[in-house]
Amino acid sequence: MSTEGRPRLGALAKMRGGCPQLNLWTILIPALAFKACVTCGCLVLLFRQSCKEHKTLPQNSAQWHCVLGTPESKERVWRCCPMGWKLFHTSCYYLFSDSRYWDESEKSCMQMGSHLVVINMEAKQDFLLSWLEGTVTAGEGKKSHCLGLYYWAGEGQWHWVDQTPYNQSATFWIPREPNFLPWEKCAVLQVGRRTASSGKRTWNNIRCHKYCHGICETAAVNI
Known part of the structure; x- marks a missing residue:
């Protein structure tokens, strides 16, 4: 049958005052893709803005890990630390595998936008003991970890x-410590070979x- 004289599709649409019927997926797929791109873009911008507001974190970290806030907390937020750092409550912690002088350790922390650890509550002392004791191998003996004190x-x-x-009631000194020798002016947390009598009291x-x-x-x- 000859098609000569038939109006083209565009012309037919104009004549009927509407649009030609399109496949539903040709509309949905681009729309969903656009929505996904917008959502990802917003998350990236939000994360970058949040990072700008927290200059204390190492800015050269290529990767981060995040944990959703605890169910009992009023604000359901994601708390993020750089890869290699350990999250506890609202802070991130990094443990050096090598040993250094106390002032060298503090300087290294400062270069990463942080400081030596501060312990002002029992929950943090418990967290650190649990974490650090897991790093002591059998027969290794006692290890000292620099405190920011x-x-x-x-x-x-x-x-x-x-x-x-400094709150004396929120300290965890080993019995009869500190001994106030004039040359012992820096504090450490010691783990490994702890005696039952010392319990949580591990500072020296x-x-x-x-x-x-x-x-x-x-x-x-x-x-």
Whole structure:
């Protein structure tokens, strides 16, 4: 049958005052793809903005890991740490595998936008003990980990590196420590071969030029 004289599809649509019927999937697929791109773009922008607001975290981290806030918390947010850091509550922690002088450990933490760990509550002490004891191998003996705590002789007082007030009632010194020897002005947390009598009391004061494994702490990013 000859098709001469038949109006073309576009012309027919104009004549009927409407659009030609299209396959539903030809509309849905591009729409869904566009929505996915917009959603991903918004998440990336939100994450970047959140990172800008938390300058304390290492900015050269290529990867991050995030955990959703605990169910009992009022704000359901994702808390993120750089890969290689461990999350506890609202902070991220990094453990050096090698040992260094106390001041060298603090300097290394500062270079990563953090500081040596500050312990001002029992829950954090318990977390650190559980984590660090898992790093001690059988027969290795006792290991010392640098705390962000030092003695300022000028004031006769212990100080935390982040200016957290020193609270004697929230400390975990080994019995009869600190011994106040004038040359032992830096604090460490010791794990391995702990006796039942010491319990959670694992802090000791040492010379600042003795080797210890640094533990860095910084605020986690919330998104």
